[in-house]
Amino acid sequence: MSVAISTTSPIIIAHRGASGYRPEHTLAAYELAIVLGADYIEPDLVSTKDGVLIARHENEISETTDVARHVEFAHLQTTKIIDGESKTGWFTEDFTLAELKTLRAKERIGQMRSQNTAYDGLFEIPTLQEIIDLVKRKSAEINRAIGIYPETKHPTYFKSIGLALEPFLLATLTANGYEGANAPIFIQSFEVSNLQDLSTKTDLPLVQLLNNSGKPNDFVVSGDERTYADLVTASGLREIAKYAQAVGVHKNLLIPRDSSGKLQSPTSLVTDAHTAGLLVHVWTFRNEDCFLPLDFQGNPQGEYELFFSLGVNGVFSDYPDMASTVKENLRL
Template sequence: MRIKLPVWVLAGATLAAIAAVPSGAVAHRDEEPTVIAHRGASGYRPEHTIEAYRLAIASGADYIEPDLVSTKDGVLVARHENEISGTTDVSTKPEFASRKATKTIDGVSVTGWFTEDFTLAELKTLRAKERLPQVRPTNTVFDGRFEVPTFQEVIDLARTEGRKLGRTIGVYPETKHPTYFQNIGLPLEEPLVRVLKRNKLTGKKDPVIVQSFETANLRKLDKLIDVKLAQLLSSSGAPYDLVVAGDPRTYADLAKADGLKWISRYADGVGVEKNLVVPRDASGKLLAPTTLIRDAHRHGLIVHAWTFRAENQFLPADFRIGTDPNARGDVYAEYALFFRLGIDGVFSDHPDTAVAARLGFSR
């Protein structure tokens, strides 16, 4: 069916940008787009905390997304990175001052404190803080309140809150730096599979999608478990496992028709940076959409786009309101554009806005 845009969604949009979508780029979709809460409702609470996930569920999100890294004792916990000085109060803890280190992560030198140097019990003594305090100062009132959750605790929350609401809440974990963790003796795949099997989340119809920016670990997981898998694609760079293997392919190569065909051999979908679907020029204005969604659908892949955020600095210039980079722009117009193109789902820091846009769009 062809989905029409309701007038209210377009009220603040740059209509020309949406009207210019070429008909050949438009995909048909029979289901409403999925709303994935990016690190929880991270626009309103410090990311990757139980409260961020809880608020996302209450906002109507279909999936909550924990990024997974390993502790020293092999437990998967939810952090955006294994370096945690930006998301916890670890730097204020004198008992952990000696743990500060410099490491090479995916070819980049990083200094700070790393989850793999802490046991779970030690990490549980830390408290989360807002990662973007200048952008989201209201979130800082929650600094110091919430623990670092385990993957199991995220699954437990999804099930408990889902039962309360009478609907299924999915989990959408991302394995972070799998090659790095493999090389230090803390592989992510086997612990991930053990947790999913323990929770009877093992099949294509179960509410779980595993994602990664690397390819080798997804290909490995494809042989270990039958849950849905999603290959993440950035608008720059290359999967680190391919770099290590001497494979010259970049994310740009994988986003082409041949690359998507290859991905379809092991994955069920792709999670793509928005610019791969609708590029922007040097000034941040929208250019003509690509055929990525259409090409992916032709190979049986679902397409989820990241990351939708309400603040001006993250929006195309077409949809910004005023000049304050931290003020809210017209994120609804951006959703409308991507829904019009046939996107299957969106990762959002503000999942309530995605749910509202989807409701208006479907109507």
């Protein structure tokens, strides 16, 4: 089920909130993103032991919380295989919501964003419901509809341990009035099968995330030989359009970089996706030179301008104020 390609202005998606300015996946980061002009805020969703959806980039939380300082949880440190990778730390599915609420968030990349470490220890881990409550309140305050763009993280893994994310997600969204193809929401996943299943249970917009390497974890588990490279072909995009309304793509899939980090010629992905009836949302835009292509070191505005010129329908940004300013200057 594809959608007509919108000719309206591209959307600004606050990547984990205004994560260039506040620790990611906190209510403070989401609220600031809205103030800075974001159209959507993006929570990555994982589950607690008692089946509550919360916002964390990963279910392993030592990098984004102060859990290691809580001696009462020392016994919960463990090693697990998550999507084929061995990870040691503390995992959300081993904690109740009440236990997780005693933790505080911290900046994940403090060496790079030292200014954000000033907020370490100030903010709780938010639930999906708390995020929705914030969005409703801010939308009313500023008289502008703000959308949410949740990602189901590691869906095959969570299903394997009896904590499938999708039933919790749909129940919460239904209870909060999210319904219909025009609802201010996109549900995204790097996996395929959970989106295909969701497409039979909801008409809310779905987004197939596409990386520039590797393959969906559910393909690994099921033995499907296809990779993300197969999914970004014209035929692959037509298959995606049978269950999703958009693709969320790595920037390098639109404009590859050479070995020195310099941009090469754009691919046909935007045209191919639009031909298949899919919107194209691109990730992730950041201001720091270490993330920028060689062509735009010190000039993150120029990178936005280039990608907007390709006709993309949205951008994920850690700095939604800059994304919004460039869009306004281009009169998009």
